[in-house]
Amino acid sequence: MILAAGKGTRMHSGKPKVLHALAGRPILQHVLDTARKLNPSKIIVIYGFGGDAVPQALPADDITWVQQAEQLGTGHAMQQALPHLEADARTLILLGDVPLLAVESCQSLLAEQAALALLTVHKHDPAGYGRIVREQASVQAIVEHKDATEAQRAIQEVNTGIMAADNAWLAQWLAQLDNRNAQQEYYLTDIVALAVADGQAVAATQSDDEWQVTGINSKQDLATLERVYQQRYAARLLAQGVTLADPARIDVRGTLTAGRDVEIDVGCVFEGEVTLADNVRIGSYCVIRNASIGTGTVLAAYTHIDDASLAEACKIGPYARLRPGTNLADHTHVGNFVELKNAQVDSGSKINHLSYIGDATVGKDVNIGAGTITCNYDGVNKSRTVIEDKAFIGSDTQLVAPVTVKAGATIAAGTTVTQDAPAEQLTMSRVRQFTIENWKRPEKVKK
Structure with missing residues (x-):
C-alpha cells in the first residue's frame, strides 16, 4: 500500500508532490520500484490531489489505484483501500514521498512476527514527527508532534510512517479511528494504541540510515x-x-x-x-x-x-x-x-x-x-x-x-x-571562378 494522496503545499506547485522528479524519475516511481522488488501479490496506490494526474503519469497493469477524494488524514486514506485488502494477507504500508527506502528495510519489517510492525528512526531534531512512546522498551503509542506533551516532544525516536500489519487486525483498527485531535484528521498512527489495547505486541525496527526514511515536503x-x-x-x-x-x-x-x-x-x-x-x-x-x-x-x-x-x-x-x-x-x-x-x-x-x-x-x-x-x-x-x-x-x-x-x-x-x-x-557542380574588374564595395551613406 502506497500513500500518495497529499498535495505537498510547501512544494508551491500545481503538480502533485509525488510526480516531481528525483534523479530524472517521479518520486513515486522510486517507491513503486522498491515495492515491485518485494514481489507483492498486489500493489495499491492511494492518490488524491491532482485528480487523475498521478495514475495517468504512471500507468501500469500491476497497480490498483484508489482515490482519496478528501484529504482527511492517513487513516482515512487507508480506509478507502479497505475493500481491496485480502483478509488473510499482510500489508506493507509505504509513503509515496519517501523515495530512498531500501528493499532490505522492507524485508526486515515484513519478517517481524507481530501483528503490527513499525519502522522508526532516531532524529536529533524530531520536530514535526510523531514520537514513539515506549514503556519498558515496548511500544505503546505514536503521538503526533502537535498532540505531544513537552515530555513526549523530548523523545528522539520518531515514526517514519512505514509499517506492516496483518490485514485482519488492520481492518479492525481502521474501523475504530476517530479525528479527535489537533488536526481533526484520522491518523493511521493511532492504530498503535489500538493494537496495544487489544493485547497485540507492536514490533519496532529502528533504521540506522536517516536518509532512506526521509520524506520530501519542499x-x-x-x-x-x-x-x-x-x-x-x-x-x-x-x-x-x-x-x-x-x-x-x-x-x-x-x-x-x-x-x-x-x-x-x-x-x-x-x-x-x-x-x-x-x-x-x-x-x-x-x-x-x-x-x-x-x-x-x-x-x-x-x-x-x-x-x-x-x-x-x-x-x-x-x-x-x-x-x-x-x-x-x-x-x-x-x-x-x-x-x-x-x-x-x-x-x-x-x-x-x-x-x-x-x-x-x-x-x-x-x-x-x-x-x-x-x-x-x-x-x-x-x-x-x-x-x-x-x-x-x-x-x-x-x-x-x-x-x-x-x-x-x-x-x-x-x-x-x-x-x-x-x-x-x-x-563537381561549381561555377567557374571569375573576377569582376573595377568593382568596389559599397560605402556607408552618412545620414
Missing part, C-alpha cells in the same frame, strides 16, 4: 535528497572500479552500467539506460541518454548522445551531437560541431568538422569534409542519402536526398549533389 527537501541519491550512486560506481574525476559532480538519472577501467570526467549526466564497455573515457560535461558505448571509445567534452549506439574505439567530439537512430561501427570519428541523426556509419569513416548527416547510410573508410550537409527534408518528406565505401566528400558539399554517392567517388568541395555520383569518378 523543493529544498527534493534538492537535498537528489544530492544524497547521486552521492550514493557515485559511491557504488567507485566501488565497482569506475574512475570519477569528482564523485560530487556526476548525475545518473536512470541506470548506468560500466565495465572495467572506465573514466568519467566532471559534470556528466547519464539518463535512461546507458552502458559503457571496458576502457571507455567520457570527457567533461557530456550528456548521454539511452546509449551503448563500445570498448575503448573516447567521448571528448560536451558531447551529447541520445538513443544511439557506438562500437569499439570510436572518437567523438568535442561538441558532437548524436541523435536517435545513430549507429557507429568501430574506429569511426565524429568531430566538433558534427550532428548525426538516424545515420549508420560503418567502420573507419570520419566526419570531423561542422557537418550535419541525417537519414544517411555511410560505408567504410569514408571521409566527409567540413560543412557537409545531407539535405534530407523537402518540407514534407524525409529521404535517405547513401555514401558507399571509400567515398571522399569535399568540404561545403550539399547532398540532396534521395541520392547515392557510389564507392570510391570523390565529390569536389562546394558541390551540390542532386543526382547519383558514379564510382571512382570526380563529381
Whole structure:
C-alpha cells in the first residue's frame, strides 16, 4: 500500500508532490520500484490531489489505484483501500514521498512476527514527527508532534510512517479511528494504541540510515535528497572500479552500467539506460541518454548522445551531437560541431568538422569534409542519402536526398549533389571562378 494522496503545499506547485522528479524519475516511481522488488501479490496506490494526474503519469497493469477524494488524514486514506485488502494477507504500508527506502528495510519489517510492525528512526531534531512512546522498551503509542506533551516532544525516536500489519487486525483498527485531535484528521498512527489495547505486541525496527526514511515536503527537501541519491550512486560506481574525476559532480538519472577501467570526467549526466564497455573515457560535461558505448571509445567534452549506439574505439567530439537512430561501427570519428541523426556509419569513416548527416547510410573508410550537409527534408518528406565505401566528400558539399554517392567517388568541395555520383569518378557542380574588374564595395551613406 502506497500513500500518495497529499498535495505537498510547501512544494508551491500545481503538480502533485509525488510526480516531481528525483534523479530524472517521479518520486513515486522510486517507491513503486522498491515495492515491485518485494514481489507483492498486489500493489495499491492511494492518490488524491491532482485528480487523475498521478495514475495517468504512471500507468501500469500491476497497480490498483484508489482515490482519496478528501484529504482527511492517513487513516482515512487507508480506509478507502479497505475493500481491496485480502483478509488473510499482510500489508506493507509505504509513503509515496519517501523515495530512498531500501528493499532490505522492507524485508526486515515484513519478517517481524507481530501483528503490527513499525519502522522508526532516531532524529536529533524530531520536530514535526510523531514520537514513539515506549514503556519498558515496548511500544505503546505514536503521538503526533502537535498532540505531544513537552515530555513526549523530548523523545528522539520518531515514526517514519512505514509499517506492516496483518490485514485482519488492520481492518479492525481502521474501523475504530476517530479525528479527535489537533488536526481533526484520522491518523493511521493511532492504530498503535489500538493494537496495544487489544493485547497485540507492536514490533519496532529502528533504521540506522536517516536518509532512506526521509520524506520530501519542499523543493529544498527534493534538492537535498537528489544530492544524497547521486552521492550514493557515485559511491557504488567507485566501488565497482569506475574512475570519477569528482564523485560530487556526476548525475545518473536512470541506470548506468560500466565495465572495467572506465573514466568519467566532471559534470556528466547519464539518463535512461546507458552502458559503457571496458576502457571507455567520457570527457567533461557530456550528456548521454539511452546509449551503448563500445570498448575503448573516447567521448571528448560536451558531447551529447541520445538513443544511439557506438562500437569499439570510436572518437567523438568535442561538441558532437548524436541523435536517435545513430549507429557507429568501430574506429569511426565524429568531430566538433558534427550532428548525426538516424545515420549508420560503418567502420573507419570520419566526419570531423561542422557537418550535419541525417537519414544517411555511410560505408567504410569514408571521409566527409567540413560543412557537409545531407539535405534530407523537402518540407514534407524525409529521404535517405547513401555514401558507399571509400567515398571522399569535399568540404561545403550539399547532398540532396534521395541520392547515392557510389564507392570510391570523390565529390569536389562546394558541390551540390542532386543526382547519383558514379564510382571512382570526380563529381563537381561549381561555377567557374571569375573576377569582376573595377568593382568596389559599397560605402556607408552618412545620414
